[in-house]
Amino acid sequence: MTERGPLYAVSPLDGRYARYTEPLTDYASEAALMCARVEVEVEYLIALADLDATPLSLTETTRENLRDCYREFDAEDADVIKQLETSGYGDYEATNHDVKAIEYFIRMYLPDEDEQGPWVHFGLTSEDVNNLAHRLLVKPAVEDVLVPEIRSIRDALADSAREHRDVPMLARTHGQPATPTTYGKELAVYAARLGQALGRLEAAADGITGKLAGASGTYAAHEAAYPDVDWQAVSRSFVESLGLEWRALSTQVNPCDDLAAVFDALRGVNNVLRDLDLDMWLYVSDRYLGQKSVAGETGSSTMPHKVNPIDFENSEGNLTKANSDLTFLADYVTTSRLQRDLSDSTVKRNIGSAFAYCLIAYEKTQRGLSKVTPNEAVMQESLDDNPEVIGEAVQTILRREGDTEAYERIKALTRGQRATLADFRELFDDLDVDESVKAELRALSPAGYTGIGAELVDELDN
Known part of the structure; x- marks a missing residue:
């Protein structure tokens, strides 16, 4: 049987748009989440070894070998973890638990599993690992993938605004002819708005928090084992060592207000860009903007003359889809029954999808902007006619x-x-x-x- 490729993907994110979403693979895939969980578990194990109160000892060689578990994490490692969870691997039976599979995976790399193994995942609940792992993915996905794309759009708008600052253009309020403006000034408005929205997004990403406080946020297991250790200080030091802000008060769940702030800030960016897409579409429709045709490209299956503003339309659709998902995520992840329920676990797996729709839209907006140029003769004619x-x-x-x-x-x-x-x-x-x-x-x-x-x-x- 012929192997099925991207054309058979259930989601367009992994099919039609895979070439656009590939930069998010290291932050949004199942393998990426596995790797982030391994990082959290490994670094926590090393932190325990550094405590005077514990008898755990790890040599420098062992520490480096453990860190290589996530530094050199590959598809083969991901497959082993999946086997540990679903079918068993080696001497381990299937866990039917994704985080427990991570624990066993790390144990396999310990030189003395009998002595060192019990310290893997010591005192932790799965959410201690998961909340940190998700944030280790969300933060760089925003800062290293989405933010550069947004900044690139902002810079393109600013450059075009400067270039066309003096080009007069009829303005429209309520869709009717109004006091003239310049094309450059209109682009400058969007560049400024996008810059402000980008600042809010960067601040939200910088404020992402992490918790490590046990099954109901009380450090109960830690305190029971070592009551003389300042576990709050240990938790704070560990969370901050991962590049996250420390959350002192939590239930079993990190309340996720920080993630909601990121999602809301992204929606703000997307709203600016969707507004831009709509205006650019109308400018193209009014022939204020001309579009560069692409060799070999078809605009219509029946009308050969057409050069459609497809990039702005595509961006608009993907921004709308992204914002729908981001709104849902922001509303959902901030609620939990009592100290914890599991419904948020499956929901958080869709964060990457929301980011992917954003990324597709940003690519399309940039492409659309690169193809348009002011039609000054038409703009002048419109001014003369009004x-x-x-x-x-x-x-x-x-x-x-x-x-x-x-x-x-x-x-x-x-x-x-x-x-x-x-x-x-x-x-x-x-x-x-x-x-x-x-x-x-x-x-x-x-x-x-x-x-x-x-x-x-x-x-x-x-």
């Missing part, structure tokens, strides 16, 4: 000159009807104002009525 947008400037200048009917005068000329520049000039000729004011009014044009839009791009550097 001279009524200078009405705001006209009535504001007339207000300055003391005209109490300024707004009503321009409203009568423009609201619900097309007004030409000739119509405005005819109005200017009849105004009872100084000739210098009339000259000021005649000099107005839609393309020139962009305020300090171009200069506002400089705020990106502040």
